[in-house]
Amino acid sequence: MPAGQPILELQEITKAFGGVEALRGVDFALSPGEIHGLVGENGAGKSTLMKIIAGVHADFSGRFILDGKETRFRSVRDAHAAGIAMVHQELSVAPDLSVAENVFLGNQPTNRLGFVQWRRMAREAGEQLKRFGIDVDPMSRLGDLPIGLQQLIEIARVLFSGARIIILDEPTSALSPPEVERLFATLKRLRDEGTSIVFISHFIEDILRVSDVVTVFRNGRKVAETRAAETSKPALIEAMIGKGREALEETYTHDIMLPPPAERPVVLNASSLSLARSLRDVSFDVRAGEVLGIYGFMGCGQLELARILFGKLRPDQGTLAVAGDQKTFRSTADARRAGIAFVPESRRDMLFHQEPVYKNISISVLDRISSLLLKPSREREIAMRQVDQLRIRPAAVELDLGMLSGGNQQKVALAKWLSYPPRLLVLCEPTRGMDVGAKDDVIHIVRDLRAKGLAVIVLSTEPETVLSLADRVIVLKRGAVVREFANERISKDRLLEAA
Amino acid sequence: MTTGDSATVAADRKRPHRLAAILRSQMRNIAPFLTLICLFSFFAVASPSFATLDNFGNILTQISVTGIIAVGLTFVILCAEIDLSIAAIANVTGIAVAYFTLQESYVNIANVPMPGWAAILLALALCALLGLVNAFGLTVIGIPSFIMTLAMMQIAAGISALLVRGQIAYKVPPLVTTLGSTSIGGIPWIVIVAALMLLGGHLVLTYTRFGRYVYMVGGNREAAEYSGLNVKLILGSVMVISAVCAGIGGMLGVAHFGSAQQNEFDTYLLDSIAAVVVGGTSLFGGRGGIGNTIVGLFVLGVLNNGLDHVNIDSFLKILIRGLILLAALIINVYAQRLRERTAE
């Protein structure tokens, strides 16, 4: 790696949002042709620093030096012009535009009269995506594609935008292992061509594998910066969240043993569920006090399956029975009444960004705590308890949800169902975007719920998530159940093999 | 650089920042209020007859019918929907209540006289029914509210036309006459009714579970659905509430104007929408409320009334009115942006 002058240097960056200090005197340097890994707890300030670099936050104090000259971006456009592009943690695609338009967002090819050249745009977008291993009709509406594919397209757009500084804020959270591999190969190629890349992730192994340099954030400060080759996972975790918890997060390379099935009543029985092209003849049941993991690559039909369980989609065929009673859910309200709770994989779909945290948490229990009139003090009390239990930071229930960091928002999405535990909890990607400490918290919460006799279904494209939580695992592939693991040995490799 | 330095730097910046953040997040509520104060001061200076107690009473009376209609519309807009049929429903309800009342012999309408209470109940049932049709189209069939209520506007106008057939009716039940055109202790009943309805709307939106659901559905419909709310039921309810408020406004309006005829309420559609939006309720839903609508009503009332007190070409007034409304709307959109930026 050239150890010469950094391409970008930030000095003593301080940024506060109202009363919340997100960054306190942070120094950060990025060299040409380097992949710079960024790790830190939820709310540590990673996204905030990157948004400063990408021109999203123009209001901060400190020095911003690009190519040796002090500058200041006033907008995202300025950053673009300087060759800086970012993939945001929250998907920032335009769902109503076509895939091709999204790929070219902001600089569509036009002819001399200024008309968009549709055919050329579609062709070039298709070629670009194919180079990245994405096979999709460039004219389809982006919002109709699964969220993982949308994320891939967004990543591809930024990678091929020709930027010389590329920032990826948790880009892999919705990707399947082969896609992650492809992404890493592309990142390394771009690095070798001289591009500088910042890569944020809560998957420490990924960070260690792909980056040259790793920086650790904690509580708005930079606490460590080392070469990736000279550090280790426990050392990084210790720097992130302190001593004593460095053993967190199993890697599941060795076999673990699934417990024998318990003789408890069946809470939910799904039989022969089919849905258009997404699901074929899926049957399973979940018992009280059991966690069922449903694993599969992106696009395997998980998302649709979860939505059927919560009454958001209706199956073409097949039936659901809750505690032995046949049910037809005509709305999500029906499903909730039957005792089912649901957390979708995308928090944008689950949360009210302009409302305070406590209203986000109390929304799903309002009908239990009040018949006609609201009881705000009771709502706050319930919210406060969940905030404590899940260690949501900052611990202020009056704050608008949009002011929380991504990982903390995810915790709120879970918190809203926990104040009055349902009979069956359906969790899609429950730990996506959470730091190692928070993941551990979620694991304990789910185990607690299981001990209380709840049935839980965990759907994930991350093998670790499923392995850390499930007592029994079924694997979905192209909409069908291809394998069930119960009362036997299982590991990450076996799981991947089955998918 | 020591960390101590950065902490003090941040502490110094904290206080003005917090104030600025509060101001910015309250922009939606502050801006319309400032507009109102500016307009009021301007007319008070420009015309000696404007800032009098008498004229204040006039303004209150002038905004009452709009106010009653706007209560329901506030619910609809908070849910990020729109109701274009309110004026037509007000009209048809006003006509219906006259249709079921015995008219003077010179009125040439084949009407069906009934006792006053029955006429009122039938008229209310009619507007509720039209609201239900709106609700059905929006939630069960899935027609966007803009289109559905546009159709309803025509349907209601059609029913009106069939009932009066180009004639004018004058008589309405005594209760409606009292509430619409008489005063108690110097305060017109219609102002009292409008105030009570606005208060009621405010209480429902702020203190009831249903009110919270309205805000949540407007704030993020998908999230409301994933929280297990019955979104369709809530949307359907606000359409019915809107139609009933419009109906009440229509009945009292007919008594207030002293006649029931076709197209009598046409201007009330835009006025009600303007009152809600100028007051700062977001057309994208989830933000605002009756408080905003009240400020919006006063902005409109002061503007309409004030322009009559100053000496300008009456044709120019229409243009000026439009420009001022545009300015208020720009402020509204701008306030929305500021807020989004703070919540980024």
Ligand SMILES: Nc1ncnc2c1ncn2[C@@H]1O[C@H](COP(=O)(O)OP(=O)(O)OP(=O)(O)O)[C@@H](O)[C@H]1O
């Ligand atoms: N727009 C905002 N308004 C107010 N506070 C904010 C805003 N954005 C971020 N913050 C606060 O700044 C702090 C840092 O947030 P940031 O998003 O940078 O964390 P992060 O390291 O990216 O965390 P995560 O891993 O959860 O994404 C958090 O305490 C957060 O609540």
Ligand SMILES: [Mg+2]
């Ligand atoms: Mg982040």
